[in-house]
Amino acid sequence: MFKLSKTLILLIVIALTLLALAGCGQPQSTGSSGSSSSSDSSNSSEQASSDDVIKIGTIGPLTGNTATYGISTKNGVEVAVDEINKAGGINGKQVKLFSEDTRGDQTEAANAATKLIEQDKVIAIVGGVLSSETMTAGPIANDAKVVMISSSSTASGIPDIGSYIFRNCLSDDVQATQLAEYAAKDLGLKKFAIIYTNNDYGLSLKNAFEAKAKEVAEVVDVETYNDGESDFRAQLTKIKGFGPDALYIAGYYTEAAKIAQQSQEQGLKVQILGADGFYSPKLVELGGKSVEGAIFTAGFFADDPSESVQNFVKAYKEKYNSEPDMFAAQAYDAAKILLAAIKNANGEGGEALQAEMAKTKDFPGITGNTSFAGNGDAVKDIIILKVENGKFTKLR
Amino acid sequence: MTLLEGKNLTMIFGGLAALDSVDITIEEGEILSLIGPNGAGKTTLFNLITGVYSPTRGSICFKQKEIINMKPYDITKMGIARTFQNIRLFGEMSVLDNVIIGQHCRTRTGVVGAILRTSAVKKEEKKVHDRAMEILNFVGLDNEAAEKAKNLPYGKQRRLELARALATEPDLMLLDEPAAGMNPQETNELIELIGKLNDMGKTVLLIEHDMKLVMGISQRIMVLDYGKKIADGPPEKIRNDEKVIKAYLGDRTRKEVQAC
Amino acid sequence: MRMNYYLQVLTVLGINIILAVSLNLISGYTGQLSLGHATFMGIGAYTATLLTLKLHVPFLLSLIFGAAVAALFGFIIGVPTLRLKGDYLAIATLGFGEIMKNILLNMKITGGPMGLRGIPKVTNIYIVAVAVVIVIFSLNRIMISRVGKSFIAIREDELAAEAMGINTTNYKILAFVIGAFYAGIAGGLYAFLFRYINPNNFGFMKSIEILCMVVLGGMGNTAGAILGAALLTVLPEFLRSVSPVISQYRMVFYGLLLVIMMIVRPQGLLSGTSFYPRYPRRLSVEKSAGKGGQ
């Protein structure tokens, strides 16, 4: 069999290299071949040397076009970690934070989570930021019994990944349902049109809003757009034909500002409604007068006079010289919840930490009081905000 | 016996007739040359016969079968092979592989066979390889079998194109200016080679400007001018055809032609 | 089911190798520029996933069936578009990719933008290594055969290939079908590794990433495609561990690398070296004893 010798040799070399590299990796992992998947990383003997610190990680996009969300999330977690380290750490141990970039890519999110868990030996992760990241990183964390808490992945199904996966953000269903009810009952709006971004976030919001709005009022038209689009005039011209009183925009502030502006330009006079994707000073910057009067749901309100919120805003501004957004606030709260649970678990990870996390009840955070439902999803209050004179004010 | 018969062939490009009602017959076993000045429509005729273009009007029968609208690869399979005016070899492939590719339409291994490499496949491969070496030997390129085709000198590239055409096991070979760019010695070798091909029973249709070559080996010559056939007959007749000499050959060539 | 970090990266690398060598078959060997290769990966991934999730088909069967469906799409896309040449083909494949992504985003069964989750984790380094070996091995067998030589002939000179009796349209479609089949396998492996897929994984940027692997290593060279895949998989991960500051700039470097690469060595890193023997050694060129002529 000399015919394909070159090929065969190359194939063998590749196979051997793969196995050799796999072998090299072996000592560093605790149970890579799956034979002892029950072993807990915090029990590993190698942990001994680094027992004086508690390691946690974050994953999220720090580069790329979704970097805004990832950087805010990382900053929020850093503020929480700084706070606890300044206060003497957890049981005398300092908390060390490892942040990994995912570029918003789910493959990289899985790699990043694997690195944090297997190389850096973190006991918990705050993240991912985008739902798709959490979808691939979550199962890895869950298998490794590492607690993971996402502060912004709103897609349905994330808490179902496993018992180690928690979520501290407003669920799309709750937000949309409550706003539909509020708009119909409290604002007296009757005819709704919906425009949603065709991704997991927009679709979840739209489904929930449409269901509730049909119950309490009327939905005259539903339109959609793709991520990154700029021209909504075609959809808006169509919507205008139906003469709605309100337009629910299930999407993010960049597009929402353009939609509001283009509807104003087309003479479409409607009450603009939205969800937490609206919450950014950029909404007003980009939308100008057209977003005046817009009403939306949110989980955080930076101008809330309460002391905890103002302390956070002050600390954040000092550290990063910018206003914290909702991502930062929710990440901060997620980190606080996590750190409290770590403290209760005496710095242990794994099962002990999972149990403590699940026990969290009415945790007083800056995004409201948080408890976890049985599946690890946060149950918390919803704030309704309105744009008035270019500023956000709290309606409820 | 008539091998190929084209009738009333007309090809119009953007309003201009590259060929205008041309009839052509090729008898089995003959060497027919196609001459005429540049732009007379010689290569266009080749392209019609080999299926590269479909004529605006007219018909072509090969072995009593209509081949208009047949694809080039099917025409090749029926037994027509060609070389190109501007050499078109598979430059990155070896000389041997070029000839092996020539036998494509005479072999049948598919993807599954290729992956499994059954004994039938190996047998076919061996056969193809041996035949390719035989053909290379025949054209005198066996020493260069492993070279990349693009690295061959010009004359040898022409011969390789011929070898590749021969590998398709054609009955009719269309050679488009095979001697272009060759030195006299190479041309002589080529004449010998075409003669040998003819001896093997191959019918040859030749486009050539080298009058020595044309007059030397053609059994019949057909002359095109501005897309029209102006003469058709044995070399001695063409040589003295006033119409050809006047309309096409010109003074300088007249001497050349008559000297042959 | 845990996998250490290096194994994880290696597994991803294996999948990328399959993608790169399969695109290399289409673009490198056959010379048909495709900007929609990730589409085939996506079709494989979705088919395999749906078969497993909805019909509980076993892994291996889903994987193969997914690849078969991808191949079918390669055929469906190939038949009308392969009449187009060069840049037009490229833009048509890009268009088909975007259309497929749009359809995946709007279909109920694919979960729309939510994607599909809860896929069992089956893919591991051993399965991927076996798949890589099988793919490369079979690809080489194809390339040394009459079929592979026809692919190269089409790349070298389509018209001459037709004159040699090669049905170029059929062979181009065949290249697409085989390439799509392999990409479908890669897609299935991907789905069963990450346990979650959504349409955005298989968009234009992924296609470009695969193309860059092929180009970086050297078009028309299997070893080059492997090297390209290795570089573009491992390099970003390497930069991740070197320094977060550099990591911030890595996409900028990535762009620069492509430009510099094209200027300094446009034929790719490994061009000129041949990975597969052109013909089996048993049949290698020897002075034929046969006499010329008949």
Added chain:
Amino acid sequence: MFFQQFFAQVMNGLTLGSTYALIALGYTMVYGILELINFAHSEIYMTGAFVGLIMVTVYKLPFAAALLAGMAGSCILGVIIEKVAYRPLRKATRIAPLISAIGVSIFLQNAALLIFGPQARAFPANFNSVSLNFGLVQISSLQLLILVISVLLMVTLHFLIHKTKIGQAMRATAQDKETAQLMGIKIDRVISFTFAIGSALGGAAGVLVGVYFNSADPMMGFFPGLKGFVAAVLGGIGNIPGAMIGGLILGMAEVFGAVYMSQYKDAIAFAVLILILLFKPTGLMGQRIQEKV
């Protein structure tokens, strides 16, 4: 009511289409002369928008100045890209400059992400857009402005190509580089000039679109770039009137596609493209090139 909506959609389509046409011109001019799909064109467009944005927000210049500055910025960038990334590859295989273009595109996009951050920025036009009524046809003054500027630019381009010496040189170079060179045309200069003009048009499109949507962000070039390219192919790549018509058709197809099935908006645009390619493989106005045998 129906007609009012219909005409409103036609206006939407025309405005969108005219920006696609401006982008498409850049692709088509470069393709016409180099046979290269200049993937970096979407980033040239983005750069134009940012240069204009800086003029408006930092230097508080009026819109017209921003437009000119955006065009100038894109123009310079285009020429630099050609010198650095494409010129060394003029003799390489066809795919090499294409990959180089993709590299430039990735580089510029991410450099912009680092410099400006990923967030969209407001692009104030410094004038109030009002809705104008012409009977059934209703159009915003902003839409009208964009239409007028686009048409003006295209007319200027047409004049430039058909009535000037450099235009003649461009046409000659596009037809046959070698012959043009023999005729004493400095083809390097002509190619630079082509990039300059095509990029300036892309930059103009960037500023116009930035104002139209009141936003600019580093990723803004991706989709319009793709659509502009599609428009160029649709019209017959390398053909200048074709690019304009392709842009308008694509704009219309998208707008009306969005009316009837907004979730398939992009798919419709590409489906139209593929259908046209299949039935008229060189685009609507492209010429059939007979391969020389």
